[in-house]
Amino acid sequence: MEDLHRILEAIQDNGQRSVLATITHVEGSAYRKEGALMLFFEDGSQIGVLSAGCLETDLAARVPEILAAGVSCGFVFDVQSLEHLSWGEETGCGGVIHVTMEPVNGVLLEHLRTLKDCLDQHTEVKIIKKISPDRSVSDYAFVSGKERFFGEWRGGFPQDLMELAVSxxxxxxxxxxxxxxxxxxxxPDARPLAAFAAAAGFSVTVSDWRPAWCNRSYFPDVDTLxxxxPEETVDMIQSTSNDYVVVMTHNFRRDQQLLRLLSERQLCYLGFLGPRHRMERLLNGNPAPENLRSPVGIAIGAEGPVEIAVSILAELIDTYHKNRRRTTVSYAT
Structure with missing residues (x-):
């Protein structure tokens, strides 16, 4: 998933100057696709990745110059070529990658903070950057819904851009x-799933009626406990196309309650741990919700809490990306 959220959190907590790098276009194959972000701090620390190590060294070397100049720059990396790149390495990845680097000055910093506020309110935000012939960013705008607009855009903003996939x-x-x-x-089997999902970029909530189990010592990385x-906590969770639920209480009566309470929710994903015949008993002849996954997880022959967590997380990530493919990322020259 995107490193954006980690980057926005780091910007708020770190007072250093920094440079934001964005992949704006990919021709051929690449480790990361358009929209991938990376943040370079003045002291050399970094948040996120743009490649499997092919580009980061070269980009980091450009940070002092960009901070000194105070303007954005654009670079093209041809990693399909057999020739050595500028730092003497041959990657053979097979693609051409366009990257813009922007110094995070006071104005951009405020806009990124506003972006974080929108995302924290669970609102999608579209970014539109005007790319100059030298591949630098001349103007940018963030658009949230139909009303909210913020950024640095000279002249009138072309409203029709908001609906375009390619321009x-x-x-x-x-x-x-x-x-x-x-x-x-x-x-115990919920602990690795919660940790892995948080590391993958999910905002994780864990719910249980047993306080001895549902506590921070077992779930240090989750957002909410x-x-x-079930009848007390189910109304506290969100029910949108961006919400996922996994039920793994190992208690048949509680699972029945949760199935009844969650079946009418507009969730993206509703997974129940357990074999197929157990799910049939839970349904008790009723039709299965369209978003129901049971047995939960991708079939990899998983055994034990860690492997089962991997299989469930893989299915969650797969579902997430399939839902996101309806939105096209674009850059055209």
Whole structure:
């Protein structure tokens, strides 16, 4: 998933000068696609990646110059060539990658903070950058919904850009709020799933009626812990196309309650741990919700809490990206 959220959090907590790098166009194959972000701090520390190590050294070397000049720059890396790149390495990745680097000055910093506020309110935001012939960024705008507009855009903003997937001389990308995952059940097998999902970029909530299990010592990385029975906590979770639920209480009666309470919710993903025949008993002859996944997870022959967590997380990520493919990222010259 995108490094955007980690970058926005780091910018708020770190007072150093920094440079934001964005992949605006990819021809052929590449480790990361259009819209991937990376932040370079003045002291050499970094947040995110743009490649498997092919580009970062060269980009980091350009940071002092960009900070000194105070203007954006654009670079093209031809990693399909057999010739050595500028720092003497041959990658053979097979693509051409366009990258813009922008110093995070006071104005851009405020706009990034506003972007974070929008995403924290679970609002999608579209970024539109006007790309100059030298591949630098001449103007940029963030558009949230139909009303909110912020950025540095000279002259009138072409409103029709908001609906375009491809437009000459522009980079267009949609930033999404963190997908939210609620795990019902705080047993030992929920712990690796919660940790892996948080590391992958989900905002994770764990709910259980047993306070001895549902506590911060077992779930240090989650955003929220809800202690209570299903009928007490289920109304506290969100129900949108950006929300995911995994039920793994290992308690048949509680799972029945959760199936009844969650079946009518407009969730992106509703997964129940357990074999198929157990799910049939839970349904008790009723039709299965369209978003139901049971057995939960991708079939990889998983055994034990860690492997099962990997299979579930893989299915969550797969579902997330399939839903996002309806939005096209673009840059045209």
């Amino acid at each position: 000459e001389g522009y980079f267009i990308h949609t930033y999404y709020p963190k997908p939210r995952l609620t795990i019902f059940g705080a047993g 809800l202690v209570g029975f």
